[in-house]
Amino acid sequence: MKNNLKIIKILSLVIALVFAAIAGRDFYEHRHFMEPVVPSPSLTEVKKLSDYEPSLKGTANDSNVYVFDSGVPGGTAFLFGGTHAEEPATNLTAALVAENVKVEQGRLFVILRANRSASTCTRMGEAYPAFYHVKTSWGDKRFRMGDRCTNPLDSWPDPEVYLHYPSRQMLAYMDIRNLNRTWPGRPNGAITERTTWAMTQLIRREKVDMAVDLHEAELEYPVENTIVTH
Numbered sequence: 001m002k003n004n005l006k007i008i009k010i011l012s013l014v015i016a017l018v019f020a021a022i023a024g025r026d027f028y029e030h031r032h033f034m035e036p037v038v039p040s041p042s043l044t045e046v047k048k049l050s051d052y053e054p055s056l057k058g059t060a061n062d063s064n065v066y067v068f069d070s071g072v073p074g075g076t077a078f079l080f081g082g083t084h085a086e087e088p089a090t091n092l093t094a095a096l097v098a099e100n101v102k103v104e105q106g107r108l109f110v111i112l113r114a115n116r117s118a119s120t121c122t123r124m125g126e127a128y129p130a131f132y133h134v135k136t137s138w139g140d141k142r143f144r145m146g147d148r149c150t151n152p153l154d155s156w157p158d159p160e161v162y163l164h165y166p167s168r169q170m171l172a173y174m175d176i177r178n179l180n181r182t183w184p185g186r187p188n189g190a191i192t193e194r195t196t197w198a199m200t201q202l203i204r205r206e207k208v209d210m211a212v213d214l215h216e217a218e219l220e221y222p223v224e225n226t227i228v229t230h
């Protein structure tokens with residue numbers, strides 16, 4: 001009887017370890033998958049967010065900044081997707097622009113994934129797919145499905161209450177990892193605050209006339225054809 005119990009315990013442990021190994025391999029593949037980008041011939045330079053906030057160097061949020069400079073004087077626009085990585089239309093729209101844009105006047109800055117870290121995990125317990133695929137004439141293109149907030153692997157621990165800087169408004173704990181709640185950011189804050197700080201510096205330094213932050217209705221939250229005002 002005692003021996004049987006021991007065998008059951010060992011077997012349970014082995015089964016749990018097998019499941020952990022399968023899940024671990026999936027998590028690892030999802031986090032380290034690199035999404036290929038083929039920018040349009042209008043591309044003149046690829047910068048990094050760490051060019052605007054050096055502490056982001058080597059982190060998950062050191063996103064590429066694609067610069068399309070027409071060489072003709074004009075305005076400067078900044079378009080970014082992936083504030084919320086569980087809103088796939090946003091990074092897909094930014095990718096579509098980066099791959100097809102033809103700039104005739106002024107400059108355009110594009111970031112495909114503003115919060116790249118959030119794209120390296122999915123919502124815990126909600127059975128999001130890890131990847132989604134878009135059919136093209138040259139085969140399936142694979143994209144990462146992400147979460148609303150920065151991956152806890154890159155930003156931990158959360159505070160009990162997130163005190164927004166500089167307004168001091170009190171927000172929910174996980175909003176310190178929500179890129180839509182950390183503007184204008186600060187250079188000595190958590191990684192999400194430093195990411196918005198980098199983009200604020202980009203807007204200031206590059207004299208951006210118009211910035212567009214792409215969003216869409218997330219799953220189970222149908223804000224379609226809706227205007228959300230302050």
Ligand SMILES: [Zn+2]
Nearest residue numbers: 084087215216
């Ligand atoms: Zn959003």
